[in-house]
Amino acid sequence: MNKQNDMLSPELSPEALRKIDREVAKYPADQKQSAVMAALVIAQDEKGWLSKETIAAVASYLGMPPIAAYEVATFYNMYDLQPVGKYKLTVCTNLPCALSGGVHAADYVKEKLGIDFNETTPDGKFTLKEGECMGACGDAPVMLVNNKRMCSFMLPEAIDKLLAECN
Amino acid sequence: MALIDTISPLLTTGWSKGDAGWSLKDYEARGGYAQLKRILSSKMTQDELIAEVKKSSLRGRGGAGFPTGLKWSFMPKAAPEKYVVCNTDEGEPGTFKDRDLLRYDPHSTIEGMIIAGYAVGAKRGYNYIHGEIFDIYQRFEEALDQARAAGYLGERILGSDFSFDLFAHHGWGAYICGEETGLLESIEGKKGQPRYKPPFPANFGLYGKPTTINNTETFAAIPFILGMGGEAYLNLGKPNNGGTKLFSVSGHVNRPGNYEVPMGTPFAKLLEMAGGMRGGRKLKAVIPGGSSAPVLPADVMMECTMDYDSIAKAGSMLGSGAVIVMDETVCMVKALERLSYFYFEESCGQCTPCREGSGWLYRVVHRIEHGQGRPEDLDLLNRVTDNMMGKTICALADAAAFPVRSFIKHFKSEFEYHIEHKKCLVDPEVQRAGSGFFRASSVARVA
Amino acid sequence: MLEIEIDGKTLQVADGSTIIEAAHQMGTYIPHFCYHKKLSIAANCRMCLVQVEKAPKPMPACATPVTNGMKVFTHSELAVKAQKGVMEFLLINHPLDCPICDQGGECQLQDLAVGYGESASQYQEEKRVVPDKDLGPLVSTDMTRCINCTRCIRFTAEIAGFMELGQSFRGEHAEVMPFIGKTVDTELSGNIIDLCPVGALTSKPFRFSARTWELSRRKSVSPHDGLGSNLIMQTKHDRVMRVLPLENEDINECWLTDKERFSYQGLNSQGDNGRLTKPMVKQGGEWKEVDWNVALDYASHALRDVAKTHGGAAIGGLLSPHATLEEMYLAQKLLRGLGSENIDFRLRQSDFSADGHRRGTPWLGIKIADIGRLDRVLVVGSFLRKDHPLIAQRLRQSAKGGAQISVLHSADDDLLIKLAARAIAAPSQLPAVLAQIVKAVCQLKGAAVDAALAGITVSTEAQAIAQSLVSGSNSGILLGNFAQQHPQAATLQALGHRLASVLGGSFGFLGEAANSVGGYVAKAVPGAGGLNAAAMLKEPRQAYVVVGAEPELDCADGAQALASLTKAAAVVVLSPFKSQAMLDYAAVLLPVSPFSETSGTFVNTEGRVQSFYAAAKPLGETRPAWKVLRVLGNLLDVAGFEFNSSEDVRAEALGGQSDFVSGLDNGVDAFTLNLSATVNGFERVADVPIHFADSLVRRAPALQQARDSATPTARMNAATLKKLGVATGDRVRVGAGGTATVTLSTQLDAGLPDGTVRVAAAHADTVALGPMSSVLNVEKA
Ligand SMILES: Cc1cc2nc3c(=O)[nH]c(=O)nc-3n(C[C@H](O)[C@H](O)[C@H](O)COP(=O)(O)O)c2cc1C
Ligand code: SF4
Numbered sequence A: 001m002n003k004q005n006d007m008l009s010p011e012l013s014p015e016a017l018r019k020i021d022r023e024v025a026k027y028p029a030d031q032k033q034s035a036v037m038a039a040l041v042i043a044q045d046e047k048g049w050l051s052k053e054t055i056a057a058v059a060s061y062l063g064m065p066p067i068a069a070y071e072v073a074t075f076y077n078m079y080d081l082q083p084v085g086k087y088k089l090t091v092c093t094n095l096p097c098a099l100s101g102g103v104h105a106a107d108y109v110k111e112k113l114g115i116d117f118n119e120t121t122p123d124g125k126f127t128l129k130e131g132e133c134m135g136a137c138g139d140a141p142v143m144l145v146n147n148k149r150m151c152s153f154m155l156p157e158a159i160d161k162l163l164a165e166c167n
Numbered sequence B: 001m002a003l004i005d006t007i008s009p010l011l012t013t014g015w016s017k018g019d020a021g022w023s024l025k026d027y028e029a030r031g032g033y034a035q036l037k038r039i040l041s042s043k044m045t046q047d048e049l050i051a052e053v054k055k056s057s058l059r060g061r062g063g064a065g066f067p068t069g070l071k072w073s074f075m076p077k078a079a080p081e082k083y084v085v086c087n088t089d090e091g092e093p094g095t096f097k098d099r100d101l102l103r104y105d106p107h108s109t110i111e112g113m114i115i116a117g118y119a120v121g122a123k124r125g126y127n128y129i130h131g132e133i134f135d136i137y138q139r140f141e142e143a144l145d146q147a148r149a150a151g152y153l154g155e156r157i158l159g160s161d162f163s164f165d166l167f168a169h170h171g172w173g174a175y176i177c178g179e180e181t182g183l184l185e186s187i188e189g190k191k192g193q194p195r196y197k198p199p200f201p202a203n204f205g206l207y208g209k210p211t212t213i214n215n216t217e218t219f220a221a222i223p224f225i226l227g228m229g230g231e232a233y234l235n236l237g238k239p240n241n242g243g244t245k246l247f248s249v250s251g252h253v254n255r256p257g258n259y260e261v262p263m264g265t266p267f268a269k270l271l272e273m274a275g276g277m278r279g280g281r282k283l284k285a286v287i288p289g290g291s292s293a294p295v296l297p298a299d300v301m302m303e304c305t306m307d308y309d310s311i312a313k314a315g316s317m318l319g320s321g322a323v324i325v326m327d328e329t330v331c332m333v334k335a336l337e338r339l340s341y342f343y344f345e346e347s348c349g350q351c352t353p354c355r356e357g358s359g360w361l362y363r364v365v366h367r368i369e370h371g372q373g374r375p376e377d378l379d380l381l382n383r384v385t386d387n388m389m390g391k392t393i394c395a396l397a398d399a400a401a402f403p404v405r406s407f408i409k410h411f412k413s414e415f416e417y418h419i420e421h422k423k424c425l426v427d428p429e430v431q432r433a434g435s436g437f438f439r440a441s442s443v444a445r446v447a
Numbered sequence C: 001m002l003e004i005e006i007d008g009k010t011l012q013v014a015d016g017s018t019i020i021e022a023a024h025q026m027g028t029y030i031p032h033f034c035y036h037k038k039l040s041i042a043a044n045c046r047m048c049l050v051q052v053e054k055a056p057k058p059m060p061a062c063a064t065p066v067t068n069g070m071k072v073f074t075h076s077e078l079a080v081k082a083q084k085g086v087m088e089f090l091l092i093n094h095p096l097d098c099p100i101c102d103q104g105g106e107c108q109l110q111d112l113a114v115g116y117g118e119s120a121s122q123y124q125e126e127k128r129v130v131p132d133k134d135l136g137p138l139v140s141t142d143m144t145r146c147i148n149c150t151r152c153i154r155f156t157a158e159i160a161g162f163m164e165l166g167q168s169f170r171g172e173h174a175e176v177m178p179f180i181g182k183t184v185d186t187e188l189s190g191n192i193i194d195l196c197p198v199g200a201l202t203s204k205p206f207r208f209s210a211r212t213w214e215l216s217r218r219k220s221v222s223p224h225d226g227l228g229s230n231l232i233m234q235t236k237h238d239r240v241m242r243v244l245p246l247e248n249e250d251i252n253e254c255w256l257t258d259k260e261r262f263s264y265q266g267l268n269s270q271g272d273n274g275r276l277t278k279p280m281v282k283q284g285g286e287w288k289e290v291d292w293n294v295a296l297d298y299a300s301h302a303l304r305d306v307a308k309t310h311g312g313a314a315i316g317g318l319l320s321p322h323a324t325l326e327e328m329y330l331a332q333k334l335l336r337g338l339g340s341e342n343i344d345f346r347l348r349q350s351d352f353s354a355d356g357h358r359r360g361t362p363w364l365g366i367k368i369a370d371i372g373r374l375d376r377v378l379v380v381g382s383f384l385r386k387d388h389p390l391i392a393q394r395l396r397q398s399a400k401g402g403a404q405i406s407v408l409h410s411a412d413d414d415l416l417i418k419l420a421a422r423a424i425a426a427p428s429q430l431p432a433v434l435a436q437i438v439k440a441v442c443q444l445k446g447a448a449v450d451a452a453l454a455g456i457t458v459s460t461e462a463q464a465i466a467q468s469l470v471s472g473s474n475s476g477i478l479l480g481n482f483a484q485q486h487p488q489a490a491t492l493q494a495l496g497h498r499l500a501s502v503l504g505g506s507f508g509f510l511g512e513a514a515n516s517v518g519g520y521v522a523k524a525v526p527g528a529g530g531l532n533a534a535a536m537l538k539e540p541r542q543a544y545v546v547v548g549a550e551p552e553l554d555c556a557d558g559a560q561a562l563a564s565l566t567k568a569a570a571v572v573v574l575s576p577f578k579s580q581a582m583l584d585y586a587a588v589l590l591p592v593s594p595f596s597e598t599s600g601t602f603v604n605t606e607g608r609v610q611s612f613y614a615a616a617k618p619l620g621e622t623r624p625a626w627k628v629l630r631v632l633g634n635l636l637d638v639a640g641f642e643f644n645s646s647e648d649v650r651a652e653a654l655g656g657q658s659d660f661v662s663g664l665d666n667g668v669d670a671f672t673l674n675l676s677a678t679v680n681g682f683e684r685v686a687d688v689p690i691h692f693a694d695s696l697v698r699r700a701p702a703l704q705q706a707r708d709s710a711t712p713t714a715r716m717n718a719a720t721l722k723k724l725g726v727a728t729g730d731r732v733r734v735g736a737g738g739t740a741t742v743t744l745s746t747q748l749d750a751g752l753p754d755g756t757v758r759v760a761a762a763h764a765d766t767v768a769l770g771p772m773s774s775v776l777n778v779e780k781a
């Protein structure tokens, strides 16, 4: 156990801890750290983003050094280390998507929302991110909403529809 | 749902009902889990099983094309704790077959993994699923629950002596976790930084224990191979390139999607299945095996058949079977710039040549694309790739280098044009039109 | 063994060797950055690429295992091209700011760039800039220079035992950093400065103070704990500017503790509590700086007068266990010459009942290097990680290799070692629990249980420790400082000795100070009828000779020491430092050299004799203590004081013993165990914080800012806090029977037994509390 960690404040809800426990159970008993990726996702879902306190709380829950959890949180793209809007839109602009309009789809969203990549609309509703290949190039252009919802064939009408649905 | 077609359905047999045919019942109705039952009831030996897989000449579908049976045979027999790991971290640009495999037919992968566990003596497995396809991860977990409830997973499977359990682990946005040892690190709850090999996973894998790691499509093929026999599977394809393969066709075709064809099918046939060139335009180039594979010009590609050996002979790699089709509306400098950016962003950062070189490559290509290229830049790019290739822990550095070298090699004049004229050879409006993204001229702001 | 060929030369190497190890074995240098023999292999810098016959690509020498018949070319065209390519990559984002870099002149990157770099780079893009990090008072950062070799990270995780640094973000954005807002707090942190092959991590206290080529170098030996780490003292104009480890695989390996590395700052301390640089005498209550002959005259007269009027036994000699062998030897000789047998260096010891029963000089019981071979270890009464950081480090590595380490102690501090078993008990219970372990081991081994242990019941914790101990084949029992300071230390010794003999293992003491063994060798212990350190303070003397110690901080009962010294007619102090307390109680202050300004000898905890020379000239009017003692001996007409050099003194003190001293034996004979344990009240658990343990380290400013130098608190577990009705952070008044109390903040420490209160000793804030071992009364302030 890590006794050096003295920032145990930002409690995760019992619900979140229960979910984390379920992830922990997938791994051998002495390999709790294996659940850190899932635990950070669960924490991010609950808190909206990962503050250093949240990361430290996850690390402490899993009995790992906080910097090891921070390494993980900064290594994988989809962890948000800053607050994001209610809807985080990630548009794939990698080559296969770009060949079918990925870049233009991103431009279109930028224009509609009046923001660039890595910006959030002033009302806090949308954050736009540039994504790398999502493994869905056949459905290009593709866009991910809040990390977990994949939207395919994001041509202008589909984008209009999606943005209209978000409220 | 992307369009699908096939001329020899094996892996895709269950896909026809789309999202409605994935569950355990459907799979069993298609003859699913019969091979597992047969193996367990007949008490087939591990050696017999591995021999059958060897006979099929199945080669790993994750990119490297390593013979699967041989890989399994590397697992030490005596080790008390072993693992089977499935690589569904499909992040290689252009590849989207494993997603559909798990979406429409997750149980074939599950059955394949259980059989692999039996073959190598593992009691536990993990499937590492690309973070961006979270819905697929959830479906896979559901499928696992179904399999567990039906007794296909867990202690003493179907009353036999064999116990095996399987779990899903998801990624969260790091291409490098597709590299098998980066993936293992990631399951261990660390950054996905690849490990130096040797030792290979078969000796030192997950948690330091012997581990067999294969691609999703590789595992999914196993029940079919055992169903039809290794020899019959091999005969579907061509020697040394057994069976069928899924090809993810993307880019400038009319029907992007996954196509299952026998190994050795002519590229022209595959292109035809994918609906031919979008808008009837002219084929310019193809990346035949995912973004890491060298690009091939149209004429070379049109002569190829879709198998490891033919594509290798043409100077590229079959890789993951991701066929990125580019027509004449593509600016090759811009295309390379995007790929170089990808490798720059995705380098894990541990090896000096990759960490520093991938950024250097991107910046120079970026400069050229933005009209600040210098005549000596092309030699510089080649020299930098020279210093990267074969000098790193994993193959990402090579993957970053191949596109640069091949794009320059085959489309040098286009780069030279860019450097000299400080603009694309292909007019930006033509490029836009090629993408098929049309929109109203005025955009209404929503925020 | 395997046979391989490197650059045409054939050699035999052990199975499992890597190419780089093989090359080093034959003296061939292969350039590298991330590789370090004490750390795990990362193979990330790629500088060590070499050509291997039949391999299609260059191979990293650090990670490639040798195979029989392998042919390696370290300087072939392919190898050199690969190495040059890597060097170019390393330099493209490097600031190339050698002229303003503290690493300049001792930088691996700089050195290798000369051999492998091209003069002009074709890289013309913008360079990366990485924000600096605050790692605390000891290590300074220039992260833009970092080449991401990850040595520092691996050090914290693998050697120091807790991953305090990591590499966050990825690719070119990768940054080495601690967790946000955290510093590097390990007691071994300074080693990352040595490990960093570039100037990204440098010494904060040393920063910009000298260039490497301006420094003179001298070998020396650490004056702190009993390990006797080997040092390289670097000086400029006779001032110690920096201390680095001198590699010695048998002792400190290539490491130093922060205490050893940064305490040199205390050598340069100034002011009221700093270096004493002029002899001083107190006349009519006033302090005067005087010439040496006046001061020596004064001191000798004072001692002669007391001896004459009250007899030699009216004089007591308190010698620091950090003093050199020569100093202790001359001091005891002087005192004996004056007719006093009241001589002692065991200042923090409180139980001397083993005196007269000891078979020999207490020591580690084994060679330091053999600690790693123990497969079962029981550490009794030790704040191991802070008291003996490098021994803790060795045990940490053993534990990783499968050794089982167990602990019996009164505090459950995180040792960052995977423990097999532990028993945490109040100080008064330690003998009883150790007795239980002995009994359980006897039973498990089928040996006769000693009559004295027949009636005791074995607890589960003791049983678990016993089971671990008997399951191995090479066990060691180690008694730490806390056990040695314990009021039943002799019982613990007898039990430890018994335990080891039943196990057929080794038994020893973790030497608290640089000369914990040397003091015995120097005969700096009371002779027949003499008083030990505690007794000569308890029964106040007319005069004291104090050598190198600050008794109020260095003795088991600082308050009593202060009282007795203050009452004495004459206190002669030989010290490198002054302090207010000294000015209060002393009659004469003689400025003597710290270890850096004198030649001398320490005998470390394994009995190894290590002599050293002065690294710098004595500061001001300071003189080496051996010379001062010699003159005092002459002035007092003590026979046998004709020494011309410290070597002469050493020769007499050692009497023919050379590399290792003889007479080492931890046995005790004919000794009655004292297992009684009735205590009413809150037992004090007193640790000696790492940066307060001796006069030198107490005066090192950077160390005093470190986490380990926090103000003492009253630590207790939740139950004790509750019993007292106080919350964490509340102020409490703590007393120990006497009238004096100190007011401290409470702090929760889940690792303490019920009913104990942990209050650090050796600290000005807690001197008034009196004995380290005591029953405290605690009440809300
Ligand atoms: C940079 C990099 C990315 C990779 N990405 C993937 C991937 O997304 N999926 C995959 O199956 N294999 C990927 N691989 C290949 C794997 O390392 C490994 O060879 C494969 O999973 C083995 O399975 P197979 O033998 O069934 O092909 C990648 C390799 C590298 C070097
Ligand atoms: S080649 Fe690149 S991605 Fe692969 S391990 Fe090295 S730095 Fe990481």
Ligand code: FES
Residues within 6 Å of the ligand: A092, A093, A094, A095, A096, A097, A098, A102, A132, A133, A134, A135, A136, A137, A138, A140, A142, B093, B094, B095
């Ligand atoms: S390139 Fe966009 S999802 Fe594959």
